[in-house]
Amino acid sequence: MRLTTITLAATLTVAGVATAGTVAPGDVAFDEYGAVEMSLSGAAGDAVNGEKIMVTKSKGNCVACHAVSKLSYAPFHGEVGPQLDWAGDTWSQAELRGILANAKKTFEGSVMPAFYKVDGFVRPGKGYTGKAADGPLDPLLSAQDIEDVIAFLMTLKEE
Amino acid sequence: MKIKALTAIAAVLLSAPAFVAADEDAELIVNGEIEMVTKTAAAPHLEGALDEVLSGWLFRADETQSLQADDFDNPGMIFVDQGMDDWGTVDGSEGKSCASCHGDVEDSMAGIRAEYPKWNDTAGEVRTMAQMINECRVDRMGAEAHGYTSAKMARMEALISVQSRGMPVNVAIDGPAADMWAQGKEMFYSRTGQLELSCASCHEENYGNRIRSDHLSQGHINGFPVYRLKNAKLTTPHGRFKGCVRDTRAQTYSPGSDDFVALELYVASRGNGLSVEGVSVRN
Numbered sequence: 104m105r106l107t108t109i110t111l112a113a114t115l116t117v118a119g120v121a122t123a124g125t126v127a128p129g130d131v132a133f134d135e136y137g138a139v140e141m142s143l144s145g146a147a148g149d150a151v152n153g154e155k156i157m158v159t160k161s162k163g164n165c166v167a168c169h170a171v172s173k174l175s176y177a178p179f180h181g182e183v184g185p186q187l188d189w190a191g192d193t194w195s196q197a198e199l200r201g202i203l204a205n206a207k208k209t210f211e212g213s214v215m216p217a218f219y220k221v222d223g224f225v226r227p228g229k230g231y232t233g234k235a236a237d238g239p240l241d242p243l244l245s246a247q248d249i250e251d252v253i254a255f256l257m258t259l260k261e262e
Numbered sequence: 263m264k265i266k267a268l269t270a271i272a273a274v275l276l277s278a279p280a281f282v283a284a285d286e287d288a289e290l291i292v293n294g295e296i297e298m299v300t301k302t303a304a305a306p307h308l309e310g311a312l313d314e315v316l317s318g319w320l321f322r323a324d325e326t327q328s329l330q331a332d333d334f335d336n337p338g339m340i341f342v343d344q345g346m347d348d349w350g351t352v353d354g355s356e357g358k359s360c361a362s363c364h365g366d367v368e369d370s371m372a373g374i375r376a377e378y379p380k381w382n383d384t385a386g387e388v389r390t391m392a393q394m395i396n397e398c399r400v401d402r403m404g405a406e407a408h409g410y411t412s413a414k415m416a417r418m419e420a421l422i423s424v425q426s427r428g429m430p431v432n433v434a435i436d437g438p439a440a441d442m443w444a445q446g447k448e449m450f451y452s453r454t455g456q457l458e459l460s461c462a463s464c465h466e467e468n469y470g471n472r473i474r475s476d477h478l479s480q481g482h483i484n485g486f487p488v489y490r491l492k493n494a495k496l497t498t499p500h501g502r503f504k505g506c507v508r509d510t511r512a513q514t515y516s517p518g519s520d521d522f523v524a525l526e527l528y529v530a531s532r533g534n535g536l537s538v539e540g541v542s543v544r545n
Contacts, residue, residue: 167474179475183468207458214463216456226454226512233508240456 125246128204128221137208138201143219143246148254156248156255163244163252168215173259184215191260199253203244218244290319290539293333296428298537305534307435311466317536318479318488321469322544326491329543338420338489338541341413341496345421348414354405360398368425375419375426376538379527381439388442390523391419392498410518411504416487416496423487423540431484431538433531442520446528449521455512461529464506481506482533483526485542492545499526 126132126143133139157165158177166174168183190199201208206215219242227236244252290298300317308315319327333339349360349367364370378391389397395418396407408415435443450461464473465481472478487496500517503525507514515521 164474179472181473182471183464183473183478214459214467216458224454224456224458224512225452226507228455228508228510228512228514231508231511233504233512233514235513243456 128219128242131204131219133201133205133208134197136198136201137205137210138195138197139204140197140200142250143200143204144250146247146250148247148250148252150251150254150258152248153251153253153255156244156252162248163218165252171259187256188259189261191257194256196253196257199256200249203249203252216243218242219246219249288320288327290317290327290331292331292427296537298428298539299430300536302535305531308532311462312480312532315482315533315536316469316480317533317539318482318485318544319539319542321477321479326543326545330539336489336541336543337491337494338487338496338543341417341487341489342420342424342541345417345419348418349421354399354403356402356404358403363398363402367421371422371425373426373429375423375540376429376432377434379439379523379530380434381437388439388523388527390499390518390526391422392500392518393523395419395422411498411501413495416498416501419498420487420496420541423538426538427540428537431530431533431536433527433534435527435531439527442524443527443531445521446524446526449525450528453510454507455510457510457512459510461506461525480532481529482536483529484533484536485539485544487540488542488544490544496541497544499529503529 124145126141126145131139131143132141154174156163157171158174160167165171165187166177166180168181170180170182170186170188172186172188174180194202198209202210202215204219205217206213207217221240221242224240227240228234229236288300290300292298298317298319300320302315304312304315319330329335329337346367352359352362360367375391378394379388381387382389382394385397392408392410392415395415396410399405400407408418453460453463461481464478469478469480483499483502486499486502488502489495490497498517500522503522504514504517515525
């Protein structure tokens, strides 16, 4: 685990320098367990912003389904998904990136939405209007949003 | 890594199923006399999906629950009174009211709500109660159709539902209704919208769990029309479906469309055995 993280950090730095570009939703490379090694934005994540995204209804809205003790200041945590208090111990960055980009690649048939996916939907709507989408969809979260959320999740560890 | 993922899944499975409400054994007796079945064995067609069917009433907070136990407290009952006024009011070119043909609503409409949506031989298709009301208005009274989810439609449905309170939902799924029922079933399990959620994602896999501030029920319509405290008015089944589909970031279906009629037929049949509760109270 620790080893993976260190290797990954190294890869990230290299990747950041080498590409400094954003991976498009269609180009995300999942490994056979659903993990994604490469940063989606090419930049490091900002945990402070990641925390904000998790509690913001119009962004990640993660607390609608997950309880997170550290975010207990935000009202109404859901119980649809597991508590995320130890996500940073349980999962590597690459695994978390995969879960966020498309959780169905890690958990088959998951009800967790794919946050970095733009096609293959049935009756896609225009946001929450109930009307048909009138153009290509944006992913639910941007590449950098996802890197930010990962950075925050990595801080969720047993003391 | 693989092992970790499996453990995580196991943990989820373990924590998911058992439904724990604050008062799972709460009983609903309306006006001290109508005993409601809010929990019963699931119909055979739900084998493998649900063992027990639970009324949405069980999932509501104590205060909301108690509003439904007495018609004087139930804010939805005022619409039943309005529906009663409409029942006797002449409307349209034929100079008729509902009462002209159907007489006393308490006799003629008892048991109707429990069986709808229902195959209609004359029309050669499955009809909802709302469609029957509009058929009578347009074809038999020469009056204008009510908007499918309008306040006037909702209160007429409320009046008719109340005549079946306490009777078990008993929607037929076989015979000529079978095709439409199958279509509705497929819809119930289809994941729609950018969130890729089906009715089952929330109302079968996650009932009993909280999603944000809401306590997820099994999504039955035995309580419809429902009075919602949130907007202080009645909501019809298709109005509710529309909101739930919209919340998956999908393009919804239109109220009264064949799609929603099929979905209503299927959803209604999942509640077979529960009591008709309409007008119920929800948040």
